[in-house]
Amino acid sequence: MSSHLMDSPLLHDHGWNAEWQETFIEHATPGAVPARVLRAERGLCDVVTADGQARIAVPPGGHDSAASPVTGDWITFLPGRACDDARFLTVLPRSTVLSRASAGGSSREQILAVNVDTVVVAVSLAGTLRHTRTERLLSLAWASGATPVMALTKADEHSAPESAVVEVGDLAPGVDVIATSSRTGAGVEELRAAIHGTVALIGPSGAGKSSLGNRLLGSELLATGEVRAVDGKGRHTTAWRELLPVPGGGVLLDTPGLRSVGVTRSEVAVGETFSDLEELAEQCRFSDCAHDREPGCAVRSAISAGWITERRLDSYRKLRREADRLAARTDARLRAERLAQFKSMAHQQRAASKERQA
Ligand SMILES: Nc1nc2c(ncn2[C@@H]2O[C@H](COP(=O)(O)OP(=O)(O)OP(=O)(O)O)[C@@H](O)[C@H]2O)c(=O)[nH]1
Numbered sequence: 001m002s003s004h005l006m007d008s009p010l011l012h013d014h015g016w017n018a019e020w021q022e023t024f025i026e027h028a029t030p031g032a033v034p035a036r037v038l039r040a041e042r043g044l045c046d047v048v049t050a051d052g053q054a055r056i057a058v059p060p061g062g063h064d065s066a067a068s069p070v071t072g073d074w075i076t077f078l079p080g081r082a083c084d085d086a087r088f089l090t091v092l093p094r095s096t097v098l099s100r101a102s103a104g105g106s107s108r109e110q111i112l113a114v115n116v117d118t119v120v121v122a123v124s125l126a127g128t129l130r131h132t133r134t135e136r137l138l139s140l141a142w143a144s145g146a147t148p149v150m151a152l153t154k155a156d157e158h159s160a161p162e163s164a165v166v167e168v169g170d171l172a173p174g175v176d177v178i179a180t181s182s183r184t185g186a187g188v189e190e191l192r193a194a195i196h197g198t199v200a201l202i203g204p205s206g207a208g209k210s211s212l213g214n215r216l217l218g219s220e221l222l223a224t225g226e227v228r229a230v231d232g233k234g235r236h237t238t239a240w241r242e243l244l245p246v247p248g249g250g251v252l253l254d255t256p257g258l259r260s261v262g263v264t265r266s267e268v269a270v271g272e273t274f275s276d277l278e279e280l281a282e283q284c285r286f287s288d289c290a291h292d293r294e295p296g297c298a299v300r301s302a303i304s305a306g307w308i309t310e311r312r313l314d315s316y317r318k319l320r321r322e323a324d325r326l327a328a329r330t331d332a333r334l335r336a337e338r339l340a341q342f343k344s345m346a347h348q349q350r351a352a353s354k355e356r357q358a
């Protein structure tokens with residue numbers, strides 16, 4: 001494969017880089033070309049190719065979520081003579097997957113976004129900070145494999161945004177925390193410097209994600225609260241793209257699924273979210289220390305010294321329990337699936353041996 005793909009400004013604007021080029025070369029069959037999914041619907045996806053936008057039919061992938069393209073995926077296809085002759089080939093292996101266990105208690109994951117490099121967790125400074133929610137969002141971000149960045153939005157409505165940065169910084173070890181205001185533009189350039197590649201914005205409804213996204217995009221491409229209130233139906237135009245190049249570098253990914261992320265359940269990655277606590281716990285005298293009244297507990301000493309708060313230990317325990325429960329449920333589902341597979345295999349074998357005997 002020549003290097004001409006690398007030079008395609010359209011692909012480059014949509015996140016193409018040397019790594020994707022390598023992945024593509026590794027997986028492409030002769031004649032295949034790469035494209036990135038701008039929007040996917042059942043059986044159809046809008047993609048951007050080196051030559052422009054195209055619409056490609058996708059055969060049903062069944063239950064294999066890795067085989068069905070979603071927004072942000074890189075795919076390969078065989079170009080046809082006409083646009084609708086293009087033949088979908090494959091989804092390239094995803095670098096990151098932002099997902100949550102699906103609602104309704106099933107442990108099957110729901111993919112929210114893929115191939116995201118930076119997850120911006122937006123938390124509003126206009127109301128009271130809800131740390132447990134923030135920790136859940138961070139945990140979801142960490143679990144994806146992308147780099148989390150915290151944006152404290154609506155800094156113009158806070159009397160001391162810098163103290164909020166310090167407060168939230170304690171919840172987010174190793175994460176850039178930036179106070180921003182889409183109203184005044186404060187912190188937006190700092191945020192721009194902290195993000196890279198494909199960027200997804202998550203956070204509670206009304207946190208100011210669209211407003212911040214528009215600031216990064218330099219135009220009103222995302223519908224904000226007020227606009228939606230006026231037209232009442234959001235942005236379901238046929239031209240709607242969920243992947244938008246950011247001037248100066250990067251791509252913003254914005255899907256309805258991401259919007260509705262309610263974070264009622266932690267998506268594991270508790271360890272990263274609480275790396276400070278887990279590191280401390282390694283210093284405890286007993287390896288199974290519950291950080292309660294055990295002698296030589298490093299976590300308790302850190303609390304006494306005021307390095308970490310009792311509240312943080314509480315939310316760590318809570319998220320750990322939830323993550324363990326979730327893992328147990330996933331295990332149970334996997335066991336059930338394997339058993340079903342085994343049963344059907346045994347059934348087929350029995351049928352085959354009966355046939356031989358007949
Ligand atoms: N004061 C102030 N208000 C803001 C700022 N950014 C957004 N808002 C307001 O907050 C409200 C919600 O903003 P959106 O950008 O629509 O929030 P969102 O997170 O995209 O909301 P959802 O689409 O529901 O997830 C709107 O009324 C905005 O005008 C800001 O920096 N300062």
Ligand SMILES: [Zn+2]
Binds near residue numbers: 284285298
């Ligand atoms: Zn301990």
